[in-house]
Amino acid sequence: MSVGDKYETHSVDVLVVGAGGAGLRAAIEAAKEGVEVGVVCKSLLGKAHTVMAEGGIAAALGNVDPEDNWKEHFRDTMYGGKFLNDWRFALKHAQLAPECVKELQEWGALFDRTPDGRIMQRAFGGHSWRRLVHVGDRTGLEMIRTLQDKLLSFPNVKIFQECTVIHLFKDGNAISGALAYIRETGRFIVFKTKAVLLATGGLGKIYKITSNSWEYTGSGYALAILAGAELKDMEFIQFHPTGMVWPPSVQGVLVTEAVRGEGGRLYNAKGERFMQKYDPVRLELSTRDLVARSIYTEIKEGRGTEHGGVYLDVSHLPAEQVKKKLPGMYKQFLEFAGIDITRQPMEVAPTTHYTMGGVVVDPDTQMSRVPGLFAAGETAVGLHGANRLGGNSLSDLLVFGKLAGKGAAEYASSLTKDLKIDKDELERAIKEALKPFETKDGTSPYEIHEKMKETMQNYVGIFREEKDLQKALSIIEELKNTKVKVNGNIMYNPAWHLALDLKFMLICAEAVIRCALGRKDSIGAHSRLDYPDPPKEKYNHYVWIENGELKMRKEPTPEVPDELKALLNTPPSRKWEERSGS
Amino acid sequence: MGSKNGNRKEVTFVIFRGDKGRGEFKEYRVPYQEGMVVLDAILWIQGNLEGDLAVRWNCKAAKCGSCAAEVNGKPSLMCKTRVDELKEPIKVEPMKAYPHIKDIVADTSWNMRTRRKIITKVGFRPSLKSTFLMKEEDVERGREFRKCIECGLCIDVCHVLREHQLFDKFIGPAYLVFSAYLETHPEDTINRIAWLKEEGGLMYCNITKCCTEVCPEEIHITDNAIIPLKERLADEYFDPIKMLFRKILNK
Numbered sequence: 001m002s003v004g005d006k007y008e009t010h011s012v013d014v015l016v017v018g019a020g021g022a023g024l025r026a027a028i029e030a031a032k033e034g035v036e037v038g039v040v041c042k043s044l045l046g047k048a049h050t051v052m053a054e055g056g057i058a059a060a061l062g063n064v065d066p067e068d069n070w071k072e073h074f075r076d077t078m079y080g081g082k083f084l085n086d087w088r089f090a091l092k093h094a095q096l097a098p099e100c101v102k103e104l105q106e107w108g109a110l111f112d113r114t115p116d117g118r119i120m121q122r123a124f125g126g127h128s129w130r131r132l133v134h135v136g137d138r139t140g141l142e143m144i145r146t147l148q149d150k151l152l153s154f155p156n157v158k159i160f161q162e163c164t165v166i167h168l169f170k171d172g173n174a175i176s177g178a179l180a181y182i183r184e185t186g187r188f189i190v191f192k193t194k195a196v197l198l199a200t201g202g203l204g205k206i207y208k209i210t211s212n213s214w215e216y217t218g219s220g221y222a223l224a225i226l227a228g229a230e231l232k233d234m235e236f237i238q239f240h241p242t243g244m245v246w247p248p249s250v251q252g253v254l255v256t257e258a259v260r261g262e263g264g265r266l267y268n269a270k271g272e273r274f275m276q277k278y279d280p281v282r283l284e285l286s287t288r289d290l291v292a293r294s295i296y297t298e299i300k301e302g303r304g305t306e307h308g309g310v311y312l313d314v315s316h317l318p319a320e321q322v323k324k325k326l327p328g329m330y331k332q333f334l335e336f337a338g339i340d341i342t343r344q345p346m347e348v349a350p351t352t353h354y355t356m357g358g359v360v361v362d363p364d365t366q367m368s369r370v371p372g373l374f375a376a377g378e379t380a381v382g383l384h385g386a387n388r389l390g391g392n393s394l395s396d397l398l399v400f401g402k403l404a405g406k407g408a409a410e411y412a413s414s415l416t417k418d419l420k421i422d423k424d425e426l427e428r429a430i431k432e433a434l435k436p437f438e439t440k441d442g443t444s445p446y447e448i449h450e451k452m453k454e455t456m457q458n459y460v461g462i463f464r465e466e467k468d469l470q471k472a473l474s475i476i477e478e479l480k481n482t483k484v485k486v487n488g489n490i491m492y493n494p495a496w497h498l499a500l501d502l503k504f505m506l507i508c509a510e511a512v513i514r515c516a517l518g519r520k521d522s523i524g525a526h527s528r529l530d531y532p533d534p535p536k537e538k539y540n541h542y543v544w545i546e547n548g549e550l551k552m553r554k555e556p557t558p559e560v561p562d563e564l565k566a567l568l569n570t571p572p573s574r575k576w577e578e579r580s581g582s
Numbered sequence: 583m584g585s586k587n588g589n590r591k592e593v594t595f596v597i598f599r600g601d602k603g604r605g606e607f608k609e610y611r612v613p614y615q616e617g618m619v620v621l622d623a624i625l626w627i628q629g630n631l632e633g634d635l636a637v638r639w640n641c642k643a644a645k646c647g648s649c650a651a652e653v654n655g656k657p658s659l660m661c662k663t664r665v666d667e668l669k670e671p672i673k674v675e676p677m678k679a680y681p682h683i684k685d686i687v688a689d690t691s692w693n694m695r696t697r698r699k700i701i702t703k704v705g706f707r708p709s710l711k712s713t714f715l716m717k718e719e720d721v722e723r724g725r726e727f728r729k730c731i732e733c734g735l736c737i738d739v740c741h742v743l744r745e746h747q748l749f750d751k752f753i754g755p756a757y758l759v760f761s762a763y764l765e766t767h768p769e770d771t772i773n774r775i776a777w778l779k780e781e782g783g784l785m786y787c788n789i790t791k792c793c794t795e796v797c798p799e800e801i802h803i804t805d806n807a808i809i810p811l812k813e814r815l816a817d818e819y820f821d822p823i824k825m826l827f828r829k830i831l832n833k
Contacts, residue, residue: 044638045694046732047646105714108706108767110721110728117715135728141645142728152698153705161691162638184683213640247617253643332643335662336617446629488634491601492684495633 006430007179007188012038012158013412014405015178015193017165017220020048021140022377022397022404023199024147025100029405030197031154035412038191039151040160040180042200042215046148049201049213050397053140054256054328055124056132057398058391059097063114064121065576068129070094074564076572077392080126080287081356081385082524083538083568084233087560088363089382093392093399100398101133109146111135123261126287126389128572137258137328143394163189165219166500167429168196168227168373169421175227175372176419179429183497186490188430194412194419197366197374197404198224198359199397203508205501207352208457211243211254217501218508220379224359225507225550229368231543232381234508235515236356236525238388239462241291243351245309250336252351255329257390259312259346260284262325266295267311267345268303274310281573289387289525292350296462299349311345319343350462354393356384356525357515360542365407366400372411376404386524434490436499442485445499452479452502452509460513465529469517476509507550514552515541590614593665595623597635598675601684609671620653620674621660624686636685644798647733650677651686657735657796679737679744690734692749696757697732703781704774705764712769720768726806727763729799732756736793736803742786752783755793755803762807765814775814784808784815 016027019041030037041048060073073094078085105111105119111133112120123130135142151157162183169177178191200220204212225231242255260266266284268274278294279286286294295310305311314322319342323330326341333339333346358381359368366374377397384392436442452475459472484502486495521535522528538557543550560568593614596607610631612623621639628635637660639649644662652675653663665672680688708714736755742748753761761778764770778784789812793803801807 043640043646043648044690047640047648049641051646051731052641052643102714106708106712108708108764110716110724110767113716113718113721115718117717135725138645138729141731145728149697149701149705152694152701155702159694161694184689213642213646215640248615249617249619249622250643328645335644336619444633446633450629486633492636492687493634494628494636 007190009190009192010038010158011192012036013193014038014195014197014408015040015191016197016199017178018042018048018199018201018379019045020199020201020377020397021050021143021147021394022379022401023197024144024151025398025401026197026199026376026405026408027157028147028151028154029402030409031151031157033406033409033413034156035409037154037157038160038193039157040163040165042162042164044161045159046144048144049216050140050144050394052211052254053143053394054137054254055258055261056122056134056139056391057097057101057143057394058124058127058131058389059101059133059395060094060129060131061098061101061119061121061133063118065129067575068131071567072128073097073131075567076127077383077389078385078560078568079572080387080389080392082387083385084524084540084557085385086363086382086558087564088558091564092363093383093396096399097395100395100402104143104146104398107146107150109142111142122258123285123574123576124390125257125260125282125285125291126572127391128575130576132261132391134258136324137256137326139394160189164497164500165223166433168223169425170227170370171419171421173371174419175370177421179426181433183492186493186496190421190426192419192421194415195372195374195408197376197408198379199375199377199401200379202355202378203505204352206452206456206505206509206512208453209243209252210352211240211252212352217505219501219504220375221358221511222504222507224368224373224375225511225543225545227373228370229373229544230360231357231511232360233357233386233515233540234355234511234543235519235541236386237352237512238288238354238356238525239292239350240353241288241295241350242312242348244337245347245349246307246337253332254351254353255312255346255348256326257288259314259326259329262314262321263317264312264314265316267313268298269305270303272303274298274303285574287387288390292462293527295348296350305347307347309347309349312348313345314341315343315345354378354388356386356388357381364403365411366404367407367411374404374408376400386526433500436484436486436496439483439485442483445484445486445495445502448479448482448484448502449498449505452476452505456509456512460516463527463529464516466517469513473510473513473517476506476513480506510550511543514550515543518552518554593623594671595627596671596673597624597627597686599635599685601682603682607673614665618665619661620658620663620665620672621649623665624660624674636683636687638687645731647731650733650735650738651675652677652738657738659733659735659798662798677734677738679740680734693732693734693756696753697760700753700757700760704772704777706767706770707772708769709771714769716768724763724766726801727759727766729801730756730759731799733798735796735798739792739796741790741792748783748786752786755787755808758782758784758787758811759801759803759807762811765811775811775818778811779815779819784811787812
C-alpha cells in the first residue's frame with residue numbers, strides 16, 4: 001500500500017490543536033477574523049480538562065471588593081510566581097481578564113450573582129481580594145460550554161473530534177502543515193495550514209498521581225520543541241495541595257481550592273490546624289506551592305491520616321452553604337468515598353496538577369520563534385513564573401487564547417506564498433508512527449508508561465535532590481531506547497495511541513528533569529533538599545533541541561520597569577478581612 | 583451501601599469485543615480493589631491483558647460524560663459505577679441507541695451535529711442593549727440545565743431514538759435540555775418554540791421519563807425541561823387568544 005492511500009488531506013488557514021479553554025477561545029478569535037479554522041481535539045468536543053476546573057476565573061472586576069483592580073491582580077500574580085514571571089504577560093493578563101469574563105457572559109454564561117445582579121466573586125489562595133468569578137464548583141463546565149457553543153456558531157470552523165496531531169511540517173523556517181490520525185479509523189490526516197496553534201494543555205500524565213486525564217501527555221511541548229521552538233521553566237510543576245487519596249480508584253482526583261476559599265480548614269491526624277505554623281497570615285489560603293509542601297511535610301513527619309493524607313474540613317460551615325457552593329465536591333465524596341462532607345472531613349494529599357513552564361511565545365501575538373507556530377494556555381509560558389495562583393489559569397486561557405487566535409489569523413492572512421509539505425518527510429512520519437505494529441521483540445506501552453510515572457513520582461516530586469534526579473534521568477534515557485510493541489490493528493487502538501503519546505511524554509520528562517537538575521536553588525514549586533535557599537539572582541531556564549539533543553541555558557528574568565515596580569511594594573494578604581475586621 | 587462483592591479477590595467481567603456491531607462477549611477476571619469502579623476494571627484489562635480494548639473516557643470523576651456504556655443492561659457512567667454494587671458477571675457493552683464503533687465505544691458524533699444545528703438556527707441571542715444585570719433567582723432555573731455533561735445516557739434510553747431511530751427528526755432529551763437553558767436565559771430574546779416543533783421534533787416525546795431516571799446529574803429532564811416546553815407549545819399553537827395577546831404585548 002502506498003502512503004497516498006493512508007491519508008486524507010484538509011486545507012485550513014489556522015489549525016488549532018486542542019479544544020480546552022485556550023484552544024476554543026483561540027479558535028473563536030481566529031474565526032471572527034474570517035479565516036478558515038480547523039480545530040483538532042484529542043477527545044470529543046467539550047470533554048477537555050477545562051471541564052474539570054472548579055474554583056473560578058480570576059479577574060479584577062471589583063464587584064465584591066471595589067478596591068480590586070488590575071494593579072492588585074498584577075501584584076498578586078507576580079508575588080505568587082516569586083517574580084520569575086515575565087511581567088509583560090502578568091500585566092496583559094491582569095488588564096484584559098475582566099473584559100474576557102464579560103465576553104463569556106455576553107455569550108450566555110450564567111455565573112453566580114451578587115445581590116444586586118452582577119457577577120459574584122470569591123476568595124482564593126494568594127489573591128488579596130475576593131476575585132474569582134464562578135458557578136458553584138463547576139466553573140469549568142460553564143466556561144467550556146459557553147466557548148464550545150460560541151465556536152459552533154461560526155460556519156468557517158471545521159472540527160475534528162478524537163483526532164491527534166503527531167508531527168508538524170515546515171517549509172523552510174515556517175510552519176506548513178501537520179500530520180494527525182483519527183482514533184476511530186486509525187487513518188492519517190494531513191493538514192495543509194499556514195499556522196498551527198498549540199493548546200494541548202499540560203503533561204500531568206508523566207506522573208502517577210495526577211488530577212489530569214489520559215490526554216495530558218505534553219504533546220504541545222514536544223511538537224513545539226521538535227519543530228524548533230524553545231521551552232522555558234519546565235522544572236516548575238504545580239502539585240495541587242488537595243487531591244483525593246481514598247479509595248485508590250480516585251487517588252489524585254482534584255478537590256477544588258474553592259473548598260478552602262469557602263472557609264475549609266486543614267488539620268493533621270493530631271487535630272492541629274497546621275497551616276498556623278507554615279503561614280500564620282494567609283493560613284489555608286496561602287499559595288499552592290506552600291500549602292502543598294506543608295501538607296507533604298505533615299504526612300512525611302508522621303502526622304498524616306490512615307490513608308496517607310491530611311484532613312480538609314468544612315463541617316463547621318452550614319450544611320446548606322456547602323451544598324450550594326460546593327455541590328460537586330459534596331457529590332464527589334459521597335459517591336466515590338462514602339463521605340458526607342457536611343459532617344465528616346475529607347482526606348487529601350498533593351496531586352500533580354499544572355505545568356507552569358511551556359512554549360516560549362511573544363506576549364502580544366503568542367507566536368513562538370518558529371514562524372507560524374503559536375501556543376496558548378497551559379502549553380505556553382510567561383504568566384505564572386514559579387507558581388501559579390488558583391483561578392489564574394482560566395483567565396490565562398481566555399486572555400492569551402484570544403490574543404493567540406488573533407495573532408495566528410493575522411499571520412495566516414499576511415502570507416501570500418504557497419506552502420509546501422515535503423513528501424519524503426510525510427512518508428517517514430507515517431512509517432515511524434506505524435512502527436510499533438512491526439516491532440517483534442518490544443515492550444508494552446502500558447509497561448513503559450507505568451515505569452515513567454513511577455520514576456517521575458518518586459524522584460521528581462515536591463522535594464527533589466541531585467541523586468534522585470540523576471537516577472530519574474538515567475531511567476528516562478533507558479525508556480527512550482526501549483522498543484515499543486503493540487498488538488491489534490489501527491482502528492481505535494488505545495495501545496497504539498499510548499505508544500505515540502509515549503514518545504512525547506519522554507521528551508517532556510527529560511526536559512523537566514534537566515531543568516530541575518539545573519536549578520540548584522529552591523523557589524516556588526521547585527524545592528531542592530540539597531539546595532534549600534532561593535536563587536541570589538532571578539533567572540529562567542530555556543530548553544531547545546540541537547542535533548537531536550536537549551540543550552539548556554539560563555537567562556536573567558526580565559526586569560520589571562520602574563513604573564510597575566512601585567505596585568509591588570506591599571505583599572498580598574487577605575485584604576478584605578483586614579478591612580471588614582477593622 | 584451494598585457490598586455484594588466486597589470481600590472478593592477477583593471480579594468477573596464479560597465485555598463486548600468487536601467492531602461495527604459485529605462481535606461477541608469475552609470473559610475477563612480482574613483483581614478487586616476497595617472502592618473500584620467499572621472503568622478501573624476496563625483500564626486494568628487494557629493495561630494487562632488486551633492493549634487494544636477500545637474505551638472512551640476522560641476525567642474519571644463523573645464530570646465530563648465521556649465513559650457512558652451499558653453495565654449489566656443499565657446505561658451508566660463507568661467511572662462512577664461501583665463494582666461492589668453489581669451482580670457478577672458484570673456485563674459491559676456500548677450504548678445501543680448510537681451506531682457502534684469498536685468494543686464499548688459508540689459513535690456519538692450526532693451530538694455535536696445536533697448542538698451545532700440548534701446554535702446556528704436558534705442559538706442564544708441577547709439584546710444589544712442588554713446590561714446583563716441578572717438576579718440569582720432569575721438564573722436559577724437555567725442552572726439546572728447547564729449541569730448537563732452531554733454523556734448521552736438520556737439519548738441511549740429514549741424510545742424515540744433507541745427503538746425508532748428518529749435521529750433526523752428529534753433532537754432528543756439532552757438537546758431539549760439545552761433548548762430549555764436557552765429559553766430560560768434571562769437575556770435571551772428569541773422565540774424558538776416553532777423551531778422546536780417543526781425541526782426539533784418536540785411532539786415526539788411522550789413523557790415516559792426514562793431519560794430523567796438515568797441522568798447522572800439528576801436533571802429533571804422531563805418535568806423541568808420538556809414539559810414546560812410542551813406547555814408553551816400548546817399555548818402558542820392551540821390558544822389563539824393568548825397568542826394574540828403575546829403579539830400585542832410583544833412578549
